[in-house]
Amino acid sequence: MTIKGKAYIAGIYEHPTRHAPDKSTAQLHAEVAKGAIEDAGLTKDDIDGYFCAGDAPGGLWPMVDYLGLNTKKLRHIDSTETGGCSYLIHLGHAAEAIAAGKCSVALVTLAGKPRTGPMPPRASGAEADFELAYGATTHNAYGMCAMRHMHDYGTTSEQLAWIKVAASHHAQYNPHAMLKEVVTVEDVLNSPMISDPLHRMDCCVVTDGGGAMIVTTPEIAKSLKKPLVRLIGHGEAAKGPRGGKDLDLTYSAGVWSGPRAFEEAGVTPKDIKYASIYDSFTITVLMQLEDLGFCKKGEGGKFVADGNLISGVGKLPFNTDGGGLCSNHPVNRGGMTKILEAVRQLRGEAHPKVQVKNCDLAIAHGTGGLLGVRHAASTCILERA
Amino acid sequence: MSEAKKYNAPVTNPESAPFWEAAEAGKFMIKRCTTCGEAHYFPRAICPFCFSDKTVWEESSGEATVYTYSLMRKSPTGPYAIAYVTLKEGPSLQTNIVDCDLETVKIGQKVKVVWKPTDGAPLPFFTPA
Numbered sequence: 420m421t422i423k424g425k426a427y428i429a430g431i432y433e434h435p436t437r438h439a440p441d442k443s444t445a446q447l448h449a450e451v452a453k454g455a456i457e458d459a460g461l462t463k464d465d466i467d468g469y470f471c472a473g474d475a476p477g478g479l480w481p482m483v484d485y486l487g488l489n490t491k492k493l494r495h496i497d498s499t500e501t502g503g504c505s506y507l508i509h510l511g512h513a514a515e516a517i518a519a520g521k522c523s524v525a526l527v528t529l530a531g532k533p534r535t536g537p538m539p540p541r542a543s544g545a546e547a548d549f550e551l552a553y554g555a556t557t558h559n560a561y562g563m564c565a566m567r568h569m570h571d572y573g574t575t576s577e578q579l580a581w582i583k584v585a586a587s588h589h590a591q592y593n594p595h596a597m598l599k600e601v602v603t604v605e606d607v608l609n610s611p612m613i614s615d616p617l618h619r620m621d622c623c624v625v626t627d628g629g630g631a632m633i634v635t636t637p638e639i640a641k642s643l644k645k646p647l648v649r650l651i652g653h654g655e656a657a658k659g660p661r662g663g664k665d666l667d668l669t670y671s672a673g674v675w676s677g678p679r680a681f682e683e684a685g686v687t688p689k690d691i692k693y694a695s696i697y698d699s700f701t702i703t704v705l706m707q708l709e710d711l712g713f714c715k716k717g718e719g720g721k722f723v724a725d726g727n728l729i730s731g732v733g734k735l736p737f738n739t740d741g742g743g744l745c746s747n748h749p750v751n752r753g754g755m756t757k758i759l760e761a762v763r764q765l766r767g768e769a770h771p772k773v774q775v776k777n778c779d780l781a782i783a784h785g786t787g788g789l790l791g792v793r794h795a796a797s798t799c800i801l802e803r804a
Numbered sequence: 805m806s807e808a809k810k811y812n813a814p815v816t817n818p819e820s821a822p823f824w825e826a827a828e829a830g831k832f833m834i835k836r837c838t839t840c841g842e843a844h845y846f847p848r849a850i851c852p853f854c855f856s857d858k859t860v861w862e863e864s865s866g867e868a869t870v871y872t873y874s875l876m877r878k879s880p881t882g883p884y885a886i887a888y889v890t891l892k893e894g895p896s897l898q899t900n901i902v903d904c905d906l907e908t909v910k911i912g913q914k915v916k917v918v919w920k921p922t923d924g925a926p927l928p929f930f931t932p933a
Binding site: 661 | 812814816819820824842844845846848852853872873875876877878886887888890891895896898899900
């Protein structure tokens with residue numbers, strides 16, 4: 420049993436806003452849902468599967484009600500919550516449900532407003548008494564990964580900075596990007612230190628907004644007007660300190676989700692023409708590129724340097740919308756926007772300045788939670804059909 | 805500066821209560837599985853490695869080395885050094901390095917446990933040995 424080629428992404432929508440004090444979170448969910456349904460050329464009543472994560476106000480059933488989904492038709496629901504990679508996992512689960520005949524048109528939504536107001540605290544598990552007092556945050560948890568990666572492999576701040584530089588080269592062409600200015604390695608190194616060794620420009624933006632997609636059967640996708648994009652491989656995994664044995668913060672659960680997705684798809688990293696890689700921080704990208712096999716463990720620094728991630732310049736064009744580092748990281752969750760730009764590339768709808776030629780195979784990969792503490796990862800391999 | 809920082813008391817539960825009772829007496833406890841022999845932290849009733857329920861409490865030396873750290877400079881309560889340290893007994897754990905010049909914290913540095921008061925049981929931190 421495989422999901423290879425069993426599900427197509429027929430509709431996508433990224434909210435153009437990056438700051439939405441005048442809208443409610445539920446409203447943003449509805450706006451992105453409407454956008455994705457219209458992009459597909461479908462109607463709300465076609466939806467028979469719905470997926471959302473922890474950003475949906477009240478969770479799944481209040482959203483089903485608020486959106487006014489047709490409950491006589493809705494027959495598959497999934498509120499898998501794995502932080503920023505939830506939506507990559509939703510894509511895989513939607514494909515599983517479609518392959519099993521459990522639904523035929525699945526809607527996935529993400530939206531929220533962290534820029535307008537503070538987000539509720541992260542839920543904690545059995546570790547709470549043994550960890551909460553130490554103040555782990557995204558910045559310092561990823562800082563600890565970067566610090567150890569530098570120690571073990573000689574990775575430098577200059578190499579990490581190249582990731583932001585590449586993202587900024589792409590963001591200049593995205594009219595909706597929050598940060599459109601092209602920056603240099605020196606700019607990144609001269610930005611204030613937030614949590615050693617991560618500078619301000621090693622961190623992603625904080626944005627209000629959201630995105631949505633429609634996942635459907637091959638038959639329905641072929642009856643619609645959009646270029647055909649299908650999922651051919653999916654992997655998911657989770658990692659934590661596990662009792663503190665053999666702690667190694669230099670790799671992520673991507674070492675497991677990546678190979679699972681590549682194996683199912685029957686392709687290798689060398690075949691990939693475009694990569695959407697989760698970029699909460701520059702170190703996130705570097706570790707994921709290694710974990711997914713685009714280079715050997717420890718050689719990520721060399722791989723990303725000198726513009727290797729810039730479209731039209733380097734070998735592996737990444738995050739051509741400007742990514743989370745420059746364009747959008749809605750609700751502090753970058754998984755949805757990773758899928759959306761991969762679909763744009765495969766459709767040939769990316770900005771002409773960053774569109775990859777003959778882009779027929781792409782990867783969208785993300786992590787959720789804190790890489791330095793506990794996290795999940797999910798990898799999707801997408802193909803132009 | 806570190807004097808002023810106030811920490812919340814641990815909530816505790818039946819599984820973790822012996823750890824916090826020992827903490828009141830200044831003892832830093834880990835768990836060891838008598839089936840597979842592995843030590844782990846934070847303490848669980850069931851071994852996270854072999855899933856045996858034959859786990860026992862063991863007092864740790866409180867001696868450790870810094871595995872990694874990050875100096876958090878942007879914080880409303882002032883800068884702090886979050887870290888993972890690896891205990892002499894094996895397990896690594898998350899903590900803060902305290903009571904020192906935070907700019908001098910280094911990977912591989914020897915540290916030892918130090919307790920900070922709360923309104924309940926004290927909390928373990930680590931400081932240069």
